[in-house]
Amino acid sequence: MADVREAAKLLEKAQRVVVFTGAGISAESGVPTFRDALTGLWERFDAQSLATPQAFQDDPDLVWGWYEWRRHRVSTVHPNPGHLAVAAMKNAVVITQNVDDLHERAGSADTVHLHGSLFMPRCSQCGEAAALPSTTGEPDEGRRVWPPSCVRCAGLIRPGVVWFGEALPEAALEAAARAASDCDVLLTVGTSGMVYPAAEIPRLAARSGAAVIQVNPQPTPLDSVALVNLRGSAAQVLPDLAA
Numbered sequence: 302m303a304d305v306r307e308a309a310k311l312l313e314k315a316q317r318v319v320v321f322t323g324a325g326i327s328a329e330s331g332v333p334t335f336r337d338a339l340t341g342l343w344e345r346f347d348a349q350s351l352a353t354p355q356a357f358q359d360d361p362d363l364v365w366g367w368y369e370w371r372r373h374r375v376s377t378v379h380p381n382p383g384h385l386a387v388a389a390m391k392n393a394v395v396i397t398q399n400v401d402d403l404h405e406r407a408g409s410a411d412t413v414h415l416h417g418s419l420f421m422p423r424c425s426q427c428g429e430a431a432a433l434p435s436t437t438g439e440p441d442e443g444r445r446v447w448p449p450s451c452v453r454c455a456g457l458i459r460p461g462v463v464w465f466g467e468a469l470p471e472a473a474l475e476a477a478a479r480a481a482s483d484c485d486v487l488l489t490v491g492t493s494g495m496v497y498p499a500a501e502i503p504r505l506a507a508r509s510g511a512a513v514i515q516v517n518p519q520p521t522p523l524d525s526v527a528l529v530n531l532r533g534s535a536a537q538v539l540p541d542l543a544a
């Protein structure tokens with residue numbers, strides 16, 4: 302495929318590479334993308350309404366149960382060839398919107414998490430970091446699980462993710478914006494490019510003169526930003542790019 306060769310050449314020549322990922326890169330590991338993660342009891346919800354501080358306040362056991370189910374699912378799957386190819390890319394900064402730990406488990410130790418992580422719960426009142434509950438088997442899809450209480454203030458423990466309406470961690474956003482403005486190539490993989498301000502990152506790279514390469518089986522609003530659009534899945538396409 303000429304486009305894959307063109308993309309591989311751009312990556313080969315690049316001094317500074319940013320890899321920007323969304324839920325699609327974890328799909329072939331068996332982690333449902335954000336919208337597909339609403340099955341069972343949560344099926345009747347819209348992700349945008351469940352991943353909010355309001356939903357947690359109104360229904361802590363429904364929301365905590367959803368995140369515990371997702372965290373358990375992530376801990377039972379493995380990084381796929383897409384994650385491994387990203388970890389093998391030299392001079393690459395990995396910036397992800399995902400809350401799973403598959404990039405780290407593939408070898409991308411310094412991954413920047415714009416939307417937090419399933420593995421860093423904290424107190425919803427005093428912010429104190431909390432220990433991960435020991436998973437007692439996969440919570441049934443849709444079981445309500447009451448969140449643990451903070452050892453310090455007895456507040457409810459919440460997932461360490463960024464919900465809709467919440468600010469992204471400043472340090473992560475700054476690091477991402479700096480890397481995007483300085484890079485020669487930004488490779489965007491498996492994101493619909495619709496959630497802001499994260500979706501600004503590939504656009505910032507393009508404005509700063511970087512070549513943007515997109516890997517996604519579907520068209521996305523980033524099609525017009527990308528110099529090269531590779532219509533395929535992460536696990537299929539990425540190993541050819543890193544070769």
Ligand code: BV8
Pocket residue numbers: 322323324325326328329334335336337349352398399400416462463464465466467468469490491492493494495496497498499516517518519521533534535536
């Ligand atoms: C904020 C963590 C303000 C939780 C997530 C303009 C500017 C700023 C904000 C806004 C704005 N306009 C609107 C907003 C508000 C909102 C927003 O962007 N709304 C959207 C819906 C329009 N943004 C926010 O609320 C953000 N906060 O702005 O705060 C503020 C400022 C100061 C002080 C106070 C407040 C916070 C947004 C973060 C929300 N949290 N995740 C959790 O995971 O539970 S976002 C969540 O949804 C995911 O992280 C992901 O990034 C996003 C989308 O989910 P998916 O669609 O599943 O994933 P993705 O988009 O990556 O799509 C999957 C893609 O993969 C598809 O394209 C598919 O084709 C592809 N694919 C599938 N299989 C494969 C594949 N690709 C490759 N290979 C495959 N095999």
Ligand code: ZN
Pocket residue numbers: 424425426427428429451452453454455456
């Ligand atoms: Zn507390």
